[in-house]
Amino acid sequence: MKSHPSFSQVAIEGQRNEGESVFPLVYGCQDQAFGLEPFLDWVTENRDALLGSATAHGAVAFRGFATPDVEDFDRFIQALEIENFPYKKSLSNAVRVNRTPRVFSANEAPPEVKIFFHHEMAQTPLFPRYILFFCEIAPLVGGATPLCRSDVLYAELRQRCPEFAHKCEQVGLQYTNVMPGVDDPQSGMGRSWQSTLGVETKEQAVSRLAELGYAHEWVDGDCLRATTPRLPAVMEVRPGQKTFFNQLIAAYCGWKDERNDPSDAIRHGDGSKLDPESVAIAIELAERYAYDHKWQKGDIVLLDNTVAMHARRPFEGTRKVVASLAEMQTHAFDQAGV
Incomplete structure (x- = not known):
């Protein structure tokens, strides 16, 4: 320098x-x-x-x-x-x-909506x-942006929840969210499917989802339920340095609006549900190691x-x-x- x-x-x-x-x-x-x-x-x-x-x-x-x-x-x-x-x-x-x-x-x-910890777009x-x-x-009043080193969090998560951490590494994660037909600024995840996918028609949306490997379903209100392919939950940034690179905390805690239920938002890549006690520990660690x-x-x-x-x-x-x-x-x- x-x-x-x-x-x-x-x-x-x-x-x-x-x-x-x-x-x-x-x-x-x-x-x-x-x-x-x-x-x-x-x-x-x-x-x-x-x-x-x-x-x-x-x-x-x-x-x-x-x-x-x-x-x-x-x-x-x-x-x-x-x-x-x-x-x-x-x-x-x-x-x-x-x-x-x-x-x-x-x-x-x-302003009253809390945005939970996440790595930007790790769910895509x-x-x-x-x-x-x-x-x-x-x-x-308030409005701080909390930051958390994910490598520090993951090192302790591996010690406290070894089976959960191992499963995250072995099978990854899948995410499901319902996108509205028009932007919904009242939601922290309210971007429309047209804007998200960069398309204008449903036919174009289906084609784009196929390119990305997503499963999809059209639901009431011109909304689109999309499920990602299996994605990594852990990233090795450098040899020996692994980070908890995902949107697990945000999806589990915060993907909630009139279209979305957090209980359906995220699963392991093999389709199994997450262990709630291990997720609670990950949330606890993120707050413990947070800098606001x-x-x-x-x-x-x-x-x-x-x-x-x-x-x-x-x-x-x-x-x-x-x-x-x-x-x-x-x-x-x-x-x-x-």
Whole structure:
């Protein structure tokens, strides 16, 4: 990492020590008069180191820099020189609104809705390697974005629930959700099937689902029930470093609206139900190892989506946190390992 006299690592409230690393790693600007251009030049110059730090630490946060608006955040992303993963090409089930070609609202769900821990799009064959968040307006009360290192969680889960962890590795997971015929912003998973699949007609939807290996069923209200193929529940990020890479907690706890019942949302890849006691321990561990990022205007957080999961606390007042996805990846369950 190339140093800069005005930029340095700083401590932040709630920051955790995980082995030899801090979570998240935080950079602060010591000179408030310092402009945006030198910051962006520093980001580009240290691009590889910053992305490497996101993987090593789980997340890198930036506070106090000259990034007051969404356009500045967009320029920060461009300075990192990472490939855009447009929201419209994702299979995310959240309703979002684009602000720039790279940047969109993090989630349009009402403020009282809690978004549970998850790895972004781990419940689909397509997922982003990196997620970036930016705070445009900080909430009056609540609204933190909790982060949790999934490798730390999984190491303890394997000790406390060895049979459950082994089964997750051996047979993976399958997810089922019912998509509405039109966007439902009152739900944290209310994106329509047309938008999710990038189609206009039911015939196109069926074709797209077949390409992805999904099973499907049309249900009342022009809704579509879709079940994924078997997907991995655990990812080996580096030799010896495994992460609990899935949407188990979010699906089990939070995939609930007028169309969806969490009890039907997720199963093991062999069709068997999850052990509720083991799931409860995974939920407990996620909260135990959570760092809550309490937003300040202009904050940026760079997350390695394969290492750290994220969530959203309910809030009061206006909260505008936007996001960007980068470096589309694919994953599929390795049948040879079964």
